Amino acid sequence: MKTxxxxxxxxxxxxxxxKVLFVIAAxxxxxxxHLTARAQVPPFTxxxxxxxxxxxxxxxxxxxxxxxxxxxxxDAEWRDGINMIKGRPAIIAFLKAKFAKEADxxxxxxxxxxxxxxxxxxxxxxxxxxxxGQWYHSYGVEVVLFDDKGIIIERYASRNDKPIxxxxxxxx
Amino acid sequence: MENKELVPPxxxxxxxxxxxxxENEWNTSDAAKVALLYTEDVEWSDRTTFLTGREAVQxxxxxxFAEQKDYKIRKxxxxxxxxxxxxxxxxxxxxxxxxxxxxxxxxxxxxxxQGVIRKRFGCISDKTIDASAREL
Numbered sequence: 602m603k604t605x606x607x608x609x610x611x612x613x614x615x616x617x618x619x620k621v622l623f624v625i626a627a628x629x630x631x632x633x634x635h636l637t638a639r640a641q642v643p644p645f646t647x648x649x650x651x652x653x654x655x656x657x658x659x660x661x662x663x664x665x666x667x668x669x670x671x672x673x674x675x676d677a678e679w680r681d682g683i684n685m686i687k688g689r690p691a692i693i694a695f696l697k698a699k700f701a702k703e704a705d706x707x708x709x710x711x712x713x714x715x716x717x718x719x720x721x722x723x724x725x726x727x728x729x730x731x732x733x734g735q736w737y738h739s740y741g742v743e744v745v746l747f748d749d750k751g752i753i754i755e756r757y758a759s760r761n762d763k764p765i766x767x768x769x770x771x772x773x
Numbered sequence: 774m775e776n777k778e779l780v781p782p783x784x785x786x787x788x789x790x791x792x793x794x795x796e797n798e799w800n801t802s803d804a805a806k807v808a809l810l811y812t813e814d815v816e817w818s819d820r821t822t823f824l825t826g827r828e829a830v831q832x833x834x835x836x837x838f839a840e841q842k843d844y845k846i847r848k849x850x851x852x853x854x855x856x857x858x859x860x861x862x863x864x865x866x867x868x869x870x871x872x873x874x875x876x877x878x879x880x881x882x883x884x885x886x887q888g889v890i891r892k893r894f895g896c897i898s899d900k901t902i903d904a905s906a907r908e909l
Contacts, residue, residue: 721859
């Protein structure tokens with residue numbers, strides 16, 4: 602009985618410590634991702650720009666306007682299509698309307714070039730028109746300018762949309 | 774500097790000088806002239822159209838300039854590194870019905886060793902405007 606208890610205690614103790622270890626490892630991994638993102642400041646290399654863009658792409662794929670807006674400075678200047686947008690609150694409002702219209706939005710981004718504080722990016726997105734149900738595959742080009750802390754202060758993007766069938770979707 | 778002398782690797786200055794020549798060609802609305810900016814086997818996209826080769830580009834541009842009357846474009850270098858440029862541009866044109874447009878676009882270019890564009894990807898967003906709102 603005593604032995605069993607001890608064994609039981611020992612076992613549960615080991616289980617807890619494994620769980621704790623797993624949590625610590627997970628937290629460390631996530632924190633390091635965030636630190637890596639933050640550590641990516643100008644001047645950019647192809648590699649640091651790519652690492653930073655991965656974080657940017659993940660934020661966009663949450664479709665959470667507040668989260669995406671954090672990538673941009675409070676007074677960031679945007680052109681998205683023909684819309685001129687200034688400041689985080691305006692960006693959030695714009696993104697809310699965008700994601701209400703563009704259901705199931707998914708985006709894939711790729712660095713074209715990176716130099717000093719500027720990046721040029723190509724992207725492809727897929728989404729379903731919330732009203733009509735029509736699927737689209739979009740091609741886009743954006744250029745961004747970062748401040749010295751690695752926050753985007755200017756972003757100019759154009760995108761063109763091609764109607765597709767649901768079965769033609771290619772962005773995973 | 775002559776266009777032929779403006780080859781990679783680009784500085785902001787050489788990229789700007791080369792882009793001025795590129796802009797001049799586009800402003801002729803002459804598809805054959807504009808097509809010469811690109812290599813014979815160029816990989817080229819405009820909006821959702823993806824093309825390969827100078828001839829296909831020329832045909833596409835001939836249609837574009839037929840549809841977009843009184844076409845004017847202004848280009849600006851966003852960044853230049855090695856053999857790649859990122860460019861912002863604005864266009865104004867009118868369609869067959871006389872509706873005027875102001876368009877905003879970005880393009881990304883890659884040059885070969887002779888300074889001829891071998892890859893071009895462009896995206897454009899069109900805004901309808903009154904004739905009096907033209908800026909270019």
